[in-house]
Amino acid sequence: MTLPVDLETDAARLRAIMAEDLAVRGVLDDPAWRAAVEAVPRHRFAPGFYLPGEERDGLGLTVWQPVTAALDPGRWLAAAYSDTTLITQFDGDEPDWEHPAERHGGAPTSSSTLPSLVVRMWADADVREGHTVLEIGTGTGYSTALACERLGSAGVTSVDVDPYRLERAASSLHGCGYAPTLAVADGVYGYWPEAPFDRIVAACSFRAVPPALVAQTRPGGKILLTLSGWLYGYARVLLTVSGDGTAEGCLLGGTVSFMSARTHAAPAFGNPAHWAAELPGEARDARHGPERITAATEEAFHLRFLVQSAVPGAQLATVGDVVHLVDVVSGSAATLTPDCEGGWRVREGGPVRLWESVERVVDVYEAAGRPGSESFTLSVHHGGQHLRHPRVPCLPLPSPEGRPGRSRTASGRTGHSSSQLARE
Template sequence: MTLPPDLDTDAGALRAAMVKGLAGATADADADARCPVHPAWLAAAEKVPRHAFVPGFYLPADEPDAQGLTVWEPVTAKLDYGRWLAAAYSDATLITQFDGEKTDWERPAVRHGGAPTSSSTLPSLVLRMWSDADVVEGHTVLEVGTGTGYSTALACERLGSSHVSSVEVDAVRLEGAADALYGCGYTPALARADGLYGYWPEAWFDRIVAACSFRSVPPALLSQTRPGGKVLLPLSGWLYGNARVLLTAAGDGTAEGPLLPGTISFMPARAHAAPAYGNPSDWAAGLREEPPRSARHAPERLTAATEEAFHLRFLAQGAVPDAQLVTVDGAPHLIDVVSGSVATLTPDSGAWSVREGGPLKLWSRIEGLIDAFDAAGRPGPETFTLRVDDDGQRLLHARLPQLRLPQPVR
């Protein structure tokens, strides 16, 4: 496809405006932010042409379709040059893949629904991740999740390509990222590999930064980090509660570090994605003979569009690590495919009733966690520490019982 001759000029102006906006947002950041974006990362963003890494992506239409599904419209320079370039230099996440499928960007089709499986993360978050990881010149870094390659290019621009390694499990995504990186003159070490196991050929690393989330800390990442080095990775679970942790590795497989503030979410590593649970009605059918009781806490404590609910959903995963939450006809269902347990909450005269079945009383466990959380004064994520040692992976707080992350895949 032939691109307009003024592309470099147009892109340069939009890129400068984007970076200026990011710099302003950094200056106005809340006082509780962990750290501002380092000026060196803003300088890198001034040079890296983001549009080269997103030749095609999807944007949501203004209205859903007749079935209520999001309508995803393909955007390329050929379809709409202005929209494509403006979006490429917006501080927005751009969806580049659904359901692990390869898109023919020469003849892309409108999509109805689907699960995003790759994206170009919004630039402000990419810069925040590199800054929060305390990356400086001279460091060797491993990026887990190459994606489009834009974040990789920023690291190469600041550190030099020889200091950067990046792994990606999806061969299609890696091929596109490699073409874009090499086309821009960046030559990091790239490999198709599962981020759960890092990348031993280039270890040890001063910093490891993940662009996908994990249910627990992969031991290989700690083993491949120099003593005193740091690992920044998002944590998530099957309730889709998210947090970020910055761990300092001791060099013997142990590590410790704080959760970081904010309500940031990433796509899960594919090996850590939630399993299919079948038909929720089938699960609920087994509860018909179970006596209901009044719920002490409403499901909104987990589902509300608030920072506290976002954080509490992450903590709840420590109480019910294998549970998933799905709402059907206004009734939330907790489904645990590992133990076979289920709980259903039903509106009841302005309150909620709950039925529970199986070996684990799922909602009762969550209620116990919420009780302890409230009694502790509803502490924010930055007051928690994650410790990884021979006793497992434990989320620690001075006024709360410890919560354990799932056993990691080895």
């Protein structure tokens, strides 16, 4: 995209302001990465995107407003050089940016990640000159461009599962003079033709560490990725790979979230009322209410991640004032209904007592002194993947193929093994 001279001048000025702001905030303390941010024209990677409106619609859905240079060049350029995630796609449907329309609700499936997080990821992965890197999730290509500016295009490989997204990113990258290796590929399997890599950085989230990524990293190399789950609990981890095919690393702090790798996305589970109708009539008092994992706090964000390790097949939905947990793998469900005294009543059914499993994790977390994310270590070994902490029984991650593990439950039925914390 070629802009009038005055807009290109404005873009350069806004780019410098953004870099200075990131530096003042302590995000951009590496001169080489700052130079990359000042050089890469982010607006060329986001010719159109959506921003949320100030008010929701009558159904409570977010109203997403299209922003392009044709519609409002000032707003478009200002947003491109703000520290904001720019949504470029919903529900896998590519917008018609020649005739963009307002959207109501929808699930974002592609975006240009906010610059502070992009730079933070490259820095956290300890990417340096001479490294070969694999980026999973090309998206708009802006992050790829920063890596090319820092390392040179020859050291950068980037893959995306969406062919149209990759085609647009390739056009933007080549238009800016960058020529990394690009491929349409599922990041769960890495990219063997260019392996091994010194660093692998994922801009999407996984339920567990894909084995292919460990296999494609040189001994001593590092993998930075975000772990997530069907309860939408997130944690970032930086793993160091050993020569024997294992990897280990600490969880990182913060409340970062990414869209799921499409093969790890949560399945549809139908109408929560249908699941609730099958539950027994008797209810019990909840020891812990759902706000322990749903509150807008860093602790709840972290605790939700730990909890979903114990119930990896569970999903959460709120209808009115009733909170539903549904597990499509085991056929289990639970509902939490507020009582008149400020507490919650629980009904559970199926081979896995979902909320009882959640409460057990919260109990252990409390007894351990509420340890923060940085005190947990993720171990990826030939027997599985486990979160470890000195004062918490280890928590297994789901199968790296994206399906929860299955085991024999106490009732003799085959269900998913989420009702207890594992000890090794």
